[in-house]
Amino acid sequence: MQVLYGRHHVRVFRFSLRLVRNESIAEDLISEVFLDVWRQAGKFEGRSAVSTWLLAITRFKALSALRKRKDAELDDETAAAIEDTSDNPEVTVAKKDTSNALRNCLTALSPEHREIVDLVYYHEKSVEEVAEIVGIPENTVKTRLFYARKKLAELLKAAGQTADREPTELEALLPFHAAGTLNLRDARRVDEALASDPDLARQYAAIQDEYAETILLNESLGAPSSRAMQKLFAAIDAEPARKSVSFNPLMRAVGFFSSLSPRTLAYAGVAGAVLVLLQAGVIGTVLVKDRAGGNFQTAAFPAQSTAGTFGLIRFAPDAKADDIAQLLNNYNASIVSGPKAGMFRVQFGDKALSKQDAVQLMTRLQAEKIGKRSFIRTKSRMRPLRSIALIAAVVTLAAPQAFAQYSGMSMRTGPSMNVGPRININPTIRYSPNIQYDGYSDPGPRPRVMRNLDQGGPEDISPRKRPGKAKSTPAAIDNTYVAKEVLIEIAGNPTDAQADDIARRHRLTRVQSQSFALTDSTFFRWRIPDGRSVDAVVRELVAGGNVKAAQRNNIFKLQQNATPAAARPEGDPMQYALAKMRLPEAHALSVGADVTIAVIDSGIDVTHPELAGVITGTFDALNNGEGPHPHGTSIAGVIAAHARLMGTAPSSHLLAIRAFGDKKSGAESTSFLILKSLDYALAKNARIINMSFAGPHDPAMERGLAAAAAKGIVLVAAAGNAGAKSPPLYPAADRNVIAVTAIDQSDKLFAQSNRGSYVAISAPGVDILSPAPDGKYQMSSGTSLSAAYVSGVAALMIARNPGISSADVRATLISTARDLGPKGRDDQFGAGQADAFSAVSAVAPAPMAAASDNGDKR
Template identity: 90%
Template structure:
């Protein structure tokens, strides 16, 4: 046998015996990129339960941005982080489970009008063979919500049907699961952010900031934990609420979203003088940062009680009747509601709350004005904003590069704050109309299912708003 044939036979036998050996033999070995102290890399995949509306960059390409992030983080050049090898392991651990992961198993969410007594609630629970877990009165909907556990073999949907047929509750449903969709010189020298912040020029934010910086407008960020001690967020966090109440620390996603809105040190946020309510409704789990209908309703109630003018929701999940009622009540109070359109891809059905009729759904674009590949499409998409390779704060005073419609939603929430600060008397409907009518058209001419009305243009939007008379603006500010 010729030597060449011997080599071929050996290679085939070697590859069949070891898949890892095959990867190395065929040139598919994992290449380790430069190491940085900027947090983990998360690859986007609609079936992965971790932060499907945001993606953390692996920093394994030769472009200069990793070195800049290293400088921002002031960390050693090698912390043992191997992006590609780690990303491969993350994929292996993220195989979808066989069960339905869109709602909490063996749990139902029940809404009862007004404020029922414990005896009334216990009577309903006993009648339907349920165990009470948690309850909360919601002035927002003039009702009380209960989480009840199913202790026998009945399915969630079967119990929901029983409760509705019983006629003693206003509504009953699954407790749905929602998932998060994710400088160099000092600010005194460089007041409009880092060069990597391409969104600033795309949205004409420096020009917009000459007219408005979002002063005193309160934005509620319903997300994972925010690093309230990060230098980029100094002085802007005016309230915090932990819907989970379990003491978890700050998280990459929540800190990033807050930073996109209000950074004002080495980076420049969209509305650097706004006030943020950092609301933690998403807890870190092995499967990723997730929340439920009940926790998000608690968070909405807090945001409205604290007079938020804008609520940013960078998460996505199934249609939820209870949340739909809560969002309608918030819209009735003239609150601007903004959400990530979702990162489940072109074939995904509409995701909520973005697809709710009272919500501004935001999709993501990159530095070349192309649509983020994982973005959802659909008639509910209202507008787009930069959301690919976005430089933002990370926990422990660090910085990160990430992508997703989560970040785009945060940019639009910030522009809404600029508009409201320009004229505090403007209605939420007019804020939406201003955002879409001044957007820079992308894709097919006119509105389309990919980019919505186009890319948000902060300067055009703020310029289109007639400033309120000084007295009216002053009165409104005193009420906030």
């Protein structure tokens, strides 16, 4: 109990003093709180941190004391209030100097708001922990915190800390940024503003200096006298003797911790590790030492035994994926799970370290830097305020063998970690520095191998294992690009002799080449006949300087699942998208007449009754004569169906461009095939290109899309079906493309949809009835269908006014969208659901064509 009291009594005293505002009563509360802890220690289950448990008890005792005194009415109704009823801030801080005014800012808040601010900014409790302590919902905590911030900004203004005007949102966030408690998004906004606004930076510097004591250290509250401790232990001595409960396996764990000297405990931070283990669910309760004996009580959960030393690490926000990968490589470490509460669980090596080695390891990690900034963020309440932006945590966990030896408990291993542009956990992929985006989708089974290639023949998009890779390399990594092949771009139209010279010098075999007007260059597919890796050859070609660019021939996948279905009449509920997007109303203004839409997809059934008369051109980039495919036929139907179904733009013209092969394992395409398709769409004067596929970032395709956008083509793509944790997928994430996500009939996001800042808009994409090959119908879901709906709406807008620019099409789609989710744009729904009628209505008819808008033929 001495240990527990020594660690937490100042925190308990200051929290109770904030509530009761009476030092004597606060000291009395200390003894009551720790006496309750003594009595209830056996009931503590480790579901929250020890400090959270203590502060919850403290709050209950303080409220009881306030009710008894009747000096401050803080009943349940008042405690639940949100609006701040404290005195006018001008009255509160009148005639105070700056230092005292700042110090009084917190005490000037109402009790409800002061309590929340104190727990969040001084005691560093999360919203969840504050809700547990105060006994209110998490949303109420957030609301009170919002009003507390607002009131604090007013107090600062009244104290002369701001000009005689309403503080901006960023100015109101400065104190909380100084305390290191803003969320990552707001913290980045403040950092960017501080870098560009000298006046704001000066305000921030003053707040840092003046709030160091008030908010973070809070030294003005002092510490309790020894009377509280004397009273506590006198009460404990008077308590009846308690019969100890013995748990043999647990006592062995106790023996392990008891064997550590106090100096080792202090130096290695094992006390902090114990608290982390409590939160991780590894140790089930707090270690409480009996006054007379040396006994501890603890509860442990059994786990699987494994070798290695583990740590919990939180990386600095500005740490890049490559930096993290290098750090892990330097320490022979791997991330096995997380993040949980912002921390990753990391395994160091395959063998357990001794206590001394673990201490040295932690010390070395704390010293890691990115340039002059800390790589691993440390967490200490006494840290300098000016380094708060670098805060994080690293805790070394005891070796699994040690737990196994004393308590039968050991750490569990988890999935490996795949470090990409964003940190995502993938249970099947370990980090590979050469993978740009290796977790973008589930590639499924490998496609069957096509026949050997001749120049100009169909492309083999079957990936093969790369030579020289370890057996542990998963197959999923190979499926992101064509193995043993490199894609090269040379400016203009090089002669055969020039191409052969490059191939000879780099030991490559030419497979196929084609000149593209889109990029004013020639692309070559070259085979790597020896055991060199694709990335090694790419680096060699770029270094040689004889090519414009070199890269992998990346693989892309369609974004839809389909099942057979029967056709339904236009008014059937299965076609819910019609009413949701207000398409019948939009068709009264435009039906997309004479607008050409290029559909880069798998094969389309051009004989389907729903598509009769709308296919004005076909192109087979694969050049192997395969037939129609469900995906391509479905996408074409969503855009232009006009028989038993109603398409979005039923009078539009479609270019059926087949770039994806018909494979049982899933239709796939490559960078080269998509470039051929884009070039064909440009040559045929397409106004819109629909791209219902997704894959990794591709520099060659990026240049092609930029060239198409410069020609005024509207580019629309599926956001992707890889889920919430997927990195951005392309072409949707390209800045020239409108990325579309999927929603269902109830406006709920399609569960497999990608999220991210690149998502522009949403459209129906769940359980969509659409055509299928051989005159049949199917029920389909995916962001592919959503993209097709938006392409159709764009066609309606262009048909109404052919002079509208691609930028105006995008802006109008977004400005007329029906907002979904949080107010305004968000990473799930983008600007909201596309509204065809609103979008078309917002487009002014072309001057000479206005009279014929209603006469579009279907």
